[in-house]
Amino acid sequence: MSVSNNGYNGNFEDVKCAKIPKFENQDDFAEKNELQRGIDAGNINLVDNSHVYKIEQRQNEILAAFERKKKLRQVHISTDDNEVRELLRERGMPITLFGEGPADRRERLRSSIDELGPIRTKQDKINEAKKAEELTKTTWYHEGPDELKAARFHMAEFARIKLQERIKREKENAAIPQSQKTSRLQQTHRYIQACSSVSSQIGHDRPISYCQLSPNNKVLATASWSGVCKLWSIPECRELLSLRAHTINVGAIVFHPQATISLDESAACMATCATDGEVKLWSMDKGTPVCNLGKHEQRVSRVAYHPSGKYLGAACHDASWRLWDLETQTELLHQEGHTKGVHDIAFQCDGSIALTGGLDAYGRVWDLRTGRCIYFLEGHLKEIYSVCFSPNGYEMATGGGDNAVKIWDMRKRACVYTIPAHTKLISKLQYQKTHGNYLLTASYDETVKVWTAPGYLPLNTFSGHQGKVMGLDVSSEDDTIVTCSSDYTFKIWKQDTEV
Secondary structure, three states: OOOOOOOOOOOHHHHHHHHOOOOOOHHHHHHOOHHHHHHHHOOOOOOOOHHHHHHHHHHHHHHHHHHHHHHHHHOOOOOOHHHHHHHHHHOOOOOOOOOOOHHHHHHHHHHHHHHHOOOOOHHHHHHHHHHHHHHHOOOOOOOOOHHHHHHHHHHHHHHHHHHHHHHHHHHHHHOOOHHHHHHHHHHHHHHHHHOEEEEEEEOOOOOEEEEEEOOOOOEEEEEEOOOEEEEEEOOOOOEEEEEEOOOOOEEEEEEOOOEOOOEOOOOOOEEEEEOOOEEEEEOOOOOOEEEEEEEOOOOEEEEEEOOOOOEEEEEEOOOEEEEEEOOOOEEEEEEEOOOOOEEEEEEOOOOOEEEEEEOOOEEEEEEOOOOOEEEEEEOOOOOEEEEEEOOOOOEEEEEEOOOOEEEEEOOOOEEEEEEOOOOOOEEEEEEOOOOOOEEEEEEOOOEEEEEEOOOOOEEEEEEOOOOOEEEEEEOOOOOOEEEEEOOOEEEEEEOHHHO
């Protein structure tokens, strides 16, 4: 009987051996892993499943897109069409398309969230504004040099002496009968009401930005946008000296507290500042600067001498103010605190406190003995352009772009008066230097007004300038008021009988 060679005949061992592949030796067979042996034996069928993975990936993408659309439908979009247009503009998208209605605009704004991120709602903006406002009330302090510590001790001792003198004067004033004090006050007010323009002088060929009388009231300093400063004799209005101070707008020119009194004319009797950030010191006998205190990064709008005459404060538009030691000509303090430029600075009569007014509409009171901000003045609606102290040491006045003057009492830590003083921004404030019985305010509405203190009732209005009134000052003898304007002139105001 013959034996068949197909897989259905023969014994089991022969069939088994026919299905198992032949290897050259047993070592090669041992080296293959079980998966490979299964493949070689034909028991595992290999199929390309890449198209399955692609299908699953596509399904995942569709599900993710569905989830995104679901979340977008849940996002609240304002029904105010004007707000929708504003949000589209903020995102750099057309505020409207041809034939598009309010509902279509809302859907287009909603669909932009997927590409451009979430929408800043009104509430988000309100919250951001609150955070920014909180930041404006944050004061940053920096470690100063050893010279600053010595300067603080010096200012504290100077303030102690001045305070004792002021208390002595107040006690002497308190001993005066009330009838006599009332009579003196009425006499001062009557004099102010009788004042008028007695002299007008064309001083520069560009607007006059600042003016100040010397401590002996015999010299007037004026600063101009032409960069030139001049000294004039009072009351003759005769030009004494011309200073080619700066090459750009001069912000202020101020006298040293002892200039024309005990300070030599060849010493540094005056200080100027300009839009280019330069601060210079000048003598009264030549037209070249004594020294240059260095160039600030941005505009310096105002400078003020400390009552001791040893230090100079500078208000800078880089949101800081500086304190300079005039003997060593070094910067002692670079104080931040405002969120926008600092436009004006003033020192208390005792020299222990400084007041700054900023373009952020806030004022700050600084204790020079400790370096801390002790009082935050909040209330103006627009920028503060001028600040000043009353001779009583505790009242302050601020004025600015909201056309109003605010009176602050440091004892009460509150605003005690708000004067709707002018119809345009207020450029300069000045109290009576001896007793503080009246307050002068200058404005871009071309007028200067006088207000009683306390009470702050109108006493007089000086009209005569044909341009914005940019500066003013009053003599220490209370008999002369000087104003300057963008009409290139300065004027002297006093009683006609004393001309």
